Each structure stands twice: as C-alpha cells, then as structure tokens.
Amino acid sequence: MTEDGRYKAQVTVVKQECPDADDSEIEEEFRRYEEEFLIPPEDALRSVVRKFQTASGMEVTKLASPVRAEMKVNRFSELGADDRNVTIEVAIISYSPRIQMVRGEERQVAFGWIEDNPWENSDQRERWDYKDWGEQSENLAPGSVVRLEGASVNEWNDKRSININRTTRVTVLREGGAPVTQISDEPVTIEKASENEGYANLVARLISSKPDVIVKRDGSGQLDVVRGRLADSSGSIGFLSWVPLEHEPGTLLKIDGASVRKFRETPEINIGDRTRIEVYHDTAFASMDDLSQSNKVSIAELRNGMRDIEITVQVESWDQRSFTSEDGTERVVRSGDVIDPSGRCRLTAWCEVDPKQGDFLHLTGSRVQYWQGSPDLVVDDAAQVTDLSDPPWDSIDPEQHWIEADLTDVVTSGSRRGIRTNGTIVAVRRDSGIIERCPECRRVLREGACIDHGPQRGVEDLRLRFVIDDGVSNASLLLAKDPSETFLGMDQGAVKEQLEKEGQDGFAAFLRERVLARRLSVRGRSIIDEQGAMLLADEVEQDETTSVDAANEVMQRWEVVL
Amino acid sequence: MQEPTRRFSRQSAVRMFAHEYQEASLPEEGSGEYDPSFVITKLGAKINRALVCGVIDRMERREGESGPSYSGHIRDPTGSHLFSVAPFQPELHPDFEELLARFESGDRFLLALVGKARWFESEDGGIFTSLRAEEFTVIDKECYTNWLVETAEATLRRIDAHSASLESELTPAALEAAGVPSDLVDGLILARGHYGELDPENYRVGILQALSMAIGRTSVMEEPQPAAPTPTLDAATSQAQGEPPTPSEPLGDALTLVLETIRSQDAGEGVEYGNIIEALVQTGHSHESAEDALDDARTQGEVMEPRFGFFQLVPE
Numbered sequence: 001m002t003e004d005g006r007y008k009a010q011v012t013v014v015k016q017e018c019p020d021a022d023d024s025e026i027e028e029e030f031r032r033y034e035e036e037f038l039i040p041p042e043d044a045l046r047s048v049v050r051k052f053q054t055a056s057g058m059e060v061t062k063l064a065s066p067v068r069a070e071m072k073v074n075r076f077s078e079l080g081a082d083d084r085n086v087t088i089e090v091a092i093i094s095y096s097p098r099i100q101m102v103r104g105e106e107r108q109v110a111f112g113w114i115e116d117n118p119w120e121n122s123d124q125r126e127r128w129d130y131k132d133w134g135e136q137s138e139n140l141a142p143g144s145v146v147r148l149e150g151a152s153v154n155e156w157n158d159k160r161s162i163n164i165n166r167t168t169r170v171t172v173l174r175e176g177g178a179p180v181t182q183i184s185d186e187p188v189t190i191e192k193a194s195e196n197e198g199y200a201n202l203v204a205r206l207i208s209s210k211p212d213v214i215v216k217r218d219g220s221g222q223l224d225v226v227r228g229r230l231a232d233s234s235g236s237i238g239f240l241s242w243v244p245l246e247h248e249p250g251t252l253l254k255i256d257g258a259s260v261r262k263f264r265e266t267p268e269i270n271i272g273d274r275t276r277i278e279v280y281h282d283t284a285f286a287s288m289d290d291l292s293q294s295n296k297v298s299i300a301e302l303r304n305g306m307r308d309i310e311i312t313v314q315v316e317s318w319d320q321r322s323f324t325s326e327d328g329t330e331r332v333v334r335s336g337d338v339i340d341p342s343g344r345c346r347l348t349a350w351c352e353v354d355p356k357q358g359d360f361l362h363l364t365g366s367r368v369q370y371w372q373g374s375p376d377l378v379v380d381d382a383a384q385v386t387d388l389s390d391p392p393w394d395s396i397d398p399e400q401h402w403i404e405a406d407l408t409d410v411v412t413s414g415s416r417r418g419i420r421t422n423g424t425i426v427a428v429r430r431d432s433g434i435i436e437r438c439p440e441c442r443r444v445l446r447e448g449a450c451i452d453h454g455p456q457r458g459v460e461d462l463r464l465r466f467v468i469d470d471g472v473s474n475a476s477l478l479l480a481k482d483p484s485e486t487f488l489g490m491d492q493g494a495v496k497e498q499l500e501k502e503g504q505d506g507f508a509a510f511l512r513e514r515v516l517a518r519r520l521s522v523r524g525r526s527i528i529d530e531q532g533a534m535l536l537a538d539e540v541e542q543d544e545t546t547s548v549d550a551a552n553e554v555m556q557r558w559e560v561v562l
Numbered sequence: 563m564q565e566p567t568r569r570f571s572r573q574s575a576v577r578m579f580a581h582e583y584q585e586a587s588l589p590e591e592g593s594g595e596y597d598p599s600f601v602i603t604k605l606g607a608k609i610n611r612a613l614v615c616g617v618i619d620r621m622e623r624r625e626g627e628s629g630p631s632y633s634g635h636i637r638d639p640t641g642s643h644l645f646s647v648a649p650f651q652p653e654l655h656p657d658f659e660e661l662l663a664r665f666e667s668g669d670r671f672l673l674a675l676v677g678k679a680r681w682f683e684s685e686d687g688g689i690f691t692s693l694r695a696e697e698f699t700v701i702d703k704e705c706y707t708n709w710l711v712e713t714a715e716a717t718l719r720r721i722d723a724h725s726a727s728l729e730s731e732l733t734p735a736a737l738e739a740a741g742v743p744s745d746l747v748d749g750l751i752l753a754r755g756h757y758g759e760l761d762p763e764n765y766r767v768g769i770l771q772a773l774s775m776a777i778g779r780t781s782v783m784e785e786p787q788p789a790a791p792t793p794t795l796d797a798a799t800s801q802a803q804g805e806p807p808t809p810s811e812p813l814g815d816a817l818t819l820v821l822e823t824i825r826s827q828d829a830g831e832g833v834e835y836g837n838i839i840e841a842l843v844q845t846g847h848s849h850e851s852a853e854d855a856l857d858d859a860r861t862q863g864e865v866m867e868p869r870f871g872f873f874q875l876v877p878e
Contacts (some may be wrong), residue, residue, distance in 0.1 A: 072825055147597075174596055267858060335617050423713070426575045426613055426676045427697055429655070467572065469613070472745045474574045509657055512699040517615060517674030547707035551776035554711055558718045562774055 007031070009072045010041045010048070016070065018052040023057050025050065042080055043069070057145050070149075076126045076162075077118045083156040086162070089147045091118035092176060094139050094198030094260075112198055114162060118145040121367065129161040136170050140194045143176025183480055191234035191261050194267040202255045202269070203280055204230035204237075205291055206247050208308060217434035230255075230269060231291040238263075238307050241271035247279070250288045254280040264370070265414065300342035300403070302375035303414045306368040311377065313338035313347065313363065314389070315355045316398040338377070339396055343403050344418035345375050351382040358395060360388040373527040374415045402523055408473040411528050411533035417525040421535070422470065422543060423478075425515040429465035431446060433499050433507050434492070437461050462492045466515060468522065468535065476500030477542060487540045488514075519543035572599055572639060573610035574745075574864075575676050576714040578867070579768050581640035582720075583612065584836060587689040588756045589681045601691050604757045605720035605765065606750030612693060615674045615701065615709040621665040622870060632658045633870045634665075634674055635835070639710070640768035642836060644692040645677050654695060661700070674701045674709065675755045684831035692871075697779040704744050710772040719839050720746060721762040727754060816847050816855030817864070824865060824875050832872030 007030040029051060033044035040186060072081060072087040079086060093558045094112035110132040114123040132140060139146060149169040154161050157305060164170065186201065209228030224243040230253070234411040239258075256276040258269045261476070271277070296310045318336035325331045335348040338361070347361075348371075355361055364386075368381045379385055402420040405413075410421050436458025437443065438450035445458045464479040464487070485491050490498070499507050524537040554560070566793045586603040619635035619642055629649035635642040663670065677693030678773045684690065701709075723742045727750045732738035737747045823841040827833045835856070842852035856873070861866045865873045 149574070172593060175593060310830045423614065424575075426611075471577045471613070471712070472574055472743070474572055489741060505653065505656065509699070512697060516676070516697055516699040517613060517701055517705055519708060520714075545708075547711050547776040548778060550711040551714075551773045552706060554715045554718070555773060556724075558715070559770070561771065562770060562777075562780065 005043050009078065010045055012072050013045060013070055014049050014052060014482055018056055021052040022055050026087045036154065036237070042078070042083070045071075059408050070449045074117065076160070078130050079153050079160070081153060081160060081421055083153045086153065088116065088151065089118055089145065089173065089287065090114040090116055090162075091125070092140050092142050092144050092146060094196060095137060096199045097137060105214070106461070108137075109133055110137060110140070111495045112140075112142075120343065129159070130164060132164045134164055134166040134168055134170075136164060136168070136295045139170040139172055140164070141176040142198065144172055145176075147173055150161045152454065166365060187254065189234035190232050190237045191232065192491045193269070194235065194237055197260050197262055197267070200260050200269075202230065202253075202258060203282070203285070204232045204253060204255065205285065205288065205393055205446075206249050206251045206253055207231045207236060207288070207291060207295070208249050209245060209247070213234065214534050227307070229295060230555050231295075233286045233290070236295050239269035239271060243271060243273050243275075245277070245473075247277075252280045252282060252285055262305075265303045266305035266307075268305075277523040299345050299375075300343060300344040300416060301494070302368050302377070302402050304370045304375060306470055308365050309368070310362075310364045311340070311366065312392050313361055313377070313383060314393075314396055315347075315359045315361060317345070317357060320354075321545040339398055339401055339418070341393055341396065343416050344398075345377060345403065346371055346415075347377045349382075350378070350380045350386070351385075353379070353385050354383055355387060357516045360391050362386040362388050369437065370415070371528070374417055374525060406468040407475065408469065410535070411475050412504075413528070414527070415527045415529075419526060420521065421468075421522045422519060422521050423468035423474070424470065424517060425466045426469040426474070426517075427467035428508055428511045429467075429476075430504060430508050430517060432464045432466075432503065432511055434460055434462055434496050451487070460492070460496070462495055462513070464488075468520065473533075475526070475535050477520075477537060477540075483524075483537045483539055519545070569808065574605050575611045575613040576605065576609045577716040578609060578612045578614060578708070578714055579765075579772070580614070580616070580636075580638050580643045581638040581768050582607070582642055582661075582717065582765055583609070583643060583691055584615075584754075588752060589683075589689060590752065599679065601681055601722075602749050602756070603615070603744075603751045604753055604760050605724050605745050605762065606753040607720055608746075608749035608752075609679045611678055611696070612678065612846070613676050613709070614638065614645075615672065615706050615713075616643065616673055618665060618673050621662050623662060624870070627688075632662070634672075635871075636675060636843070638713075639771040643675075644835075645675055645695050646692060647695045648681070651695070657698070658695075660862070661698075670700050672703065672706045674699055674705065684829070686829045686831070688829075688831070690834060690871075703730075703803060705806070707776040707800050711776045714769045714772040714776075717765055721765060723750060724753075724760070724762055786871070792793065806836075816842060816851055817859055819845060819847070820855050820859045821864060821875065824873055828874055832868060832874045835871045835873065837874060 005265050006451055011023055011026045014021060026048065030044055033048065034041055039518045067075065070087055070289045071079070071083050071086050074088070092112070092114055095110055096112050097108055099108055112130060113127050114130045115127045117125045121471040130524040148162070148164060149164065150169050152163045152165065154163050187203045187410070188200055188202060190202065193202060207229040209226055211545050212227045213222045214225055226245045228239055229236050230239055231519055256270070256275070258271050258536050260267050262268070264267050270368045294307060297309070299313070314335040316339055318334065320332055322330055322332045322333040331349060333350060334353060335346060337344060338347045363377065363379055363384055365384045368375050370376065387416045400420055405419045405421050407421050407423045410416070410419060436445045437451050438445055438456050439459050440453045440456070441450065443450055443452070445456060448458065462484050465483045466477040468475055468477045479487060481492060488495065497512065521541045522535055522537050523539045523544050524535055525537065527534045555562070582603050582605060586601050588602040590602060591599045591636045592598050600610050602608050610629060614636055616638035617638040619637045620633065621634040624631050629652070631646040631649050634645055669828060674697040675693065676696045678696060680692045680694050682690045688738050723746045726742050727737055728738045730736045732751050732754055734747050734751070737750060738744060742750060747868055820838060821843050823838050824833045838856055839849065839852045842855065843849055847855070858866060863876055866876050867873050
C-alpha cells in the first residue's frame, strides 16, 4: 500500500507525455520502481514515461534530445541536486537586488529567501536561498506567493538553492508588498529594517551585548554566539552574532550586510562572517541615555520571540509548582497573571521570586514566549526582578480591567488578553453547537476519530463559532461552553435537545436569527497568527445601544443636522 | 500592519446603501489566482463582501439545469439591492424556500443579508452590480435601524475620505497623509481614476433619510430630488397590509410609461428594474404604483424578463 497522492507530481508529468495512460497504472509503476527496484520516483520518471509511451505505441522520446520533463513539486525536499524545469509554489521572503558583473556585463541580479508550502504556517515550511537572474523584481515582492515554472536547483558547498532564470515563468498567486526595485547600499533605520526580512545596512548604537551559546539540535556540540540589542532613534532590535563582537555597549557601529530574519514574530539582526562592522562617528546620533528607553514596552506591545525587554507590571495572582524535569531533577516554576494599564498577560519565573498580589514588579532582560497562543513574559534570574515600593500607577482592579480596543486594533496587533471589543456578526459557522472531543487530548473528533488517538467515544462539548466584523476588520469569534450557555440562556442539554429536533441546519438558522447583523460586545482574549485573528470570548453581550442614541451620536460626530 | 502572509484573509463586510452600490460600475478582478474580486463604488468603497438590510421586495425561484436558483430585492431608503442564491448553494435553499413561501403568501419582512459582490457586463459595456447571498435572516426593526445608523456613518466616512482625496495627490502616501483611512486608500485611487466628477450630496440624501428613520422621525424631509424613492420605515414594514400611499398627480398612464421607458432605454440587454421604477417615480408616480405597473405589464405579457431584473418589450 502506498499513501494516496505520494506520486502525484510524477504522475502529472507522465500524464503530460502520455495523456491516455491510466493514473493508477502509472502510480503502480512508480511504486514498483521505488519498492521493488529501489529507484526513487524522481529518478524513475524517464523510465516510466518511456514505458507508457511504448505501451501506447507513441514515438519514444529520444534520449539524445531529452525532453526536460517538468518537475512539479510541492516541497523543496522533493527536489534533487540537479533538477531542472521545476514547477513549485513558493512564498517570497526577501528580495535583495545587487549589480553583478556577468560575463563582462553589468547586470542586476538579486538574491533572497523563499519558502515552500506557502499556504501553511511558517513552521511547516522549508526556507531556501534563491537567485534571480531574470530581473523579475516586479513579480518577486516580499510577502507574495508565486508559482515558479522552469526554475532550477543549484548546489554549491552542499547547500541547495533555487535559480530563477530568464526563461522561468513567474505567476503571482497572491500579491505581497511593494516590489523592491531600488538598489541601495545606504544604511536604513531600524524601523525600516524591521519591516521585511532580507539584507540591510545599519548605523546603530550597541545597547547591550553578552555572550551566549546555541546547542546544536543534532547534539553535535554547541556554538558560541553573541546576543544583544541595537538602537537608533527609530527603535531598537535584537541581534544575534555568529562571530565574536567585542565592542563595548554604547559604541556607535556601522553594520554592512547584516541579514534581518524573523525569530517567531520578532525581527532580529543576524551578523555573520560576511557582515562588515566598523566603529562610526556621528556626534548628532542619539545618545545611550535616549536610546536605553527604547526597549521599554507595555503588555499590549509584547510579541512572541522578543528578548531583553524592560517592563513594569502589577501582580494579580501568583502560584508555584514543582515538577520533575527530564533529567530527573526536582524543579520549581512560579507563575501568575500580571497586568499593566495596557492589558494583561502571564509571567513565568524560573527563579526565586515571590511577590504578593498587588505588588509592582520591574523586569529587565525578560523574554517573551507564547503560551496557549498568548504572550507570556519569562524571567530566568531573580536579579532581573525589582519589587517597586513606589507604585508607577494607581493600583488597577483586575476584576474591572478590560482594555477597550477597536476591532481593527485587535486584529492588527499581537495576541492579547483582557480586551473588550465590538462588532457585528456577519457569519454563523455551521459547526456551531454540540461537538465531540477526544477524551485524551480534547481535540475535536472528526467522524468519531481523533487525528492522534484514533476512534474514540467522544466527550460532548458546546461551542459557538461566528465571524465578527465592523465593516473594516473581522475576526473569528469562538464561544466555549460557559459563555455559550450564558449568551444563549440555554444549557448544553437544551441546546442538544434543540439540535436533535431541528438538525444542524435548523440550529444554524436559529442562531442566525439570534445574532446575524446584531452588534455584540465581546470580552476575552485574542489570538493573532498566520491563520488570521480569533477572539476567545469570556463573555458576549448584545450591544444594547438604541438606534436613537446611536443616530444622535453619529450626527454629533459628523456634524449632521436633520 | 496586516500580516501579509495570510492565505485567504477574509474580506470584511462593507455597510452599503443600495444607491451607492447600484451606481458602481468599476469591477476589479484579482490579479492572482486566489485574489478576491471587488466592485469599487464612486466613493471608493472596495467591496468584496457587503452587509445589507431592508425590506424584502421581490423574491423568485428559477429552475435551471443545475438546480433551482433564487433572487430577490432588498430595499433600503436609497434603492434596492439585487441579490441571488446560486444552485451550488443548496445549504441556503431550504431557508430561502421558507421565506419565499412567506413572501408569496403576501407577507413582507425585513431581511439582513451578507453577500459577495457580483457584476454583469452588458454588451454595450454597462456594469450591473448584485450580491450573491452567503447568510441571511429575518430581522426586527431595531436591528434594521441599527444597521441604518451604521451604514449612514460608513457612508459619511467615505464621503469625508472622498473630499479629502480631492485636495491630495492620488498616491497611497499622500492620501494617508490627507487623513484617508487605510481601508479606503486603494479604492479611492481606483474610483477617482475611473469615475468623473462626483457630487457626494447625492449620497447625503440617503444618509439623512436613514438617520431620520433611526430617530423615529417618520415624516421624512421634503425630498428635493425625486430621483431617490423615499419609502418611510413604517411604509416599508407595513407595506403588505397598509394602503399604498396615494400618488400625487401622476403625469401619465403608468403602464404606457413602463413601455416607453423600456423602448427608449433598451440597448439589447433589457432595462434594469431600478431604472424603470426611477423613470416612473420621476414623473410623479409613487414607488409602489410604479412597481405595480411593471408587474402588470409583465403579467399582461407586454414585457418580458429574460434575465432577472432586466426587462424587454415582448416582440410583436
């Protein structure tokens, strides 16, 4: 047995050559080549094509003038070192044009990063370098998704990359940002450099730097690196240097040929052996004092992957638990909910910190990681934490602490907790109602089976899924059991009864009558990722503003007189 | 900044009165395979999806080779939205049948509808806009008036952005600097490049009517431009039971006018429903009597409707 579609790309190629051949026979042939002849499908391609050409009495493509069969693949991993005429859909991550002498002629070439599997999350993609020899800058804007037809694989120093040639056809499947047509060696601001991944030149002050080690994943040892922060008047950015960096904090540096890469959601400057760094002199450049403010953030600004940030928070709750770590030692982790005037989040401490509820903590050098889709502040060393005796703001009542946020602000910022927003329901998802969850992992069962745990007797749960929209932005809105029951004024049993009586479609119609085109006010948290924006509601209420009040407000705001 | 690497990021539902949408004649097909399509209005709204509300005006089933399809009109204070349900949306058919039965029994009701922008281009290049339903439900009056207020504000916001654009260069940076909200920048550049000069006051009339309805002032202001029909909310909601308002002195026999209008305006593709009604309203007929006349003309076999919403004279 073979997995379905395992040879899909190759079958397509064979079908182009031999349109009359039967799909399953072609697949069977590739399976035989792979399992019985141990020839991987990409290498078996020509043989299989020939077999079916002969079988159908077609003229066999002559080996002397080999037709470059199109290699249609979904993943870089399917490509061989010298594959030509490759068709693949990719996401353009960066595009850096350079003038290069090619056979005595000055030509614009460009290089950058592309990722395969462009419709999925970035953690399910592979990233390769590419070179554009075809001056296709218009079609290769960072952020876009394109189909390459007729690209080729290049291997150099054991590293594979993609060549986009003059004959390569580039079809834009989804447009990205503005195309990069300017070639500039001018330094850019940190704000500008943070916008796109790619190469950048900077003039920036070194704010902090400390040695660190990276343990290689394959266990083959560790690498010495330097981490720290750079800043200019436009902002600050973390850096990771793979080469020694011996400048003192405070030094102004000119950095040429650094690369900007994203670590989770946070851009970071990478310094390698091809980066040139020199001390720079500019008396007008922002001073260390001015710049050291730049890594102070509020909870609303937290993004996954941030490092070395400074923040003040008010402790709402605090707990500790001990567990046995993988190496058998007993460890203690402390954590709790914290708030500031901009929102709320979790704080995790891998060190001895024992604040009381209502304490104010000042954290330095802390980092952010995601915990259940929301940012979680992490401190590793008690020296990073100062308990403030002077409160920076009047104590916030956590019960009443909901940050009013416009739906557009919610969907364009990072994931946040403790927000309240408004919008109108424009869609009722048809799977709203009773679902069955896997008793092992709580994942939703599909046709009675869990993706990890197989067929299960499901545990029933209630949830409602809507789309909330304010005419400018929209987000999915998810109500778990408790907020669903409160909102509907029905318990799970009553919902089940109604579903049994009216069916899934009837229940959806009932929900539409209740919510479609209605304004709702939602309290809860947001999860913003590549799939879009989702609101997990703690509480949902019908907006009770009467249309008379709303109309008067609109007339006032827009100075309309009837 | 919107995360640029999202697949199919859902398009928001623009709040839109019928008048602005009817007058739109600029479609934009997405350039990429997965890119959404839009209808761009004169005020620069870029519509892929819209939320509209109003009283149900016409409803119809058509039997086609691939199954039944449905269409109808939803009327708001500014005009009518044409909408349809396709044969490939069977999940919507039972609900629509239920509404259709209510409609055919003479019931009228307020409907909220979320739909995707569609358009049709006639041979002479005319663009006719409509919506393909995604979700709809019957709503009450308070929900409707809330929508009127929201849509009035959304339209005011577009008028404001449009006026700001008149003083500014038509580049994204210049428009944003002039205070145009970022969701309107693209659409305004396209709209200003395509449409001629525009007097946004045309749209302000509808806004004032909508707001008057919302604050319960049923006596809508004296209508300076008879072009826009002015049903009051009460007239709209109680249309089925209520007496049609007495028309002021009509300027001619309604049936004759229907035939005249179609004869003079038909360029081969038929004349759109709204245009015929508008022509009659301009000559002093009430909206209702205009519709009745067109209905009569159709039942009497004087005119035919080869495509929903488009009328032609029956060939002699």
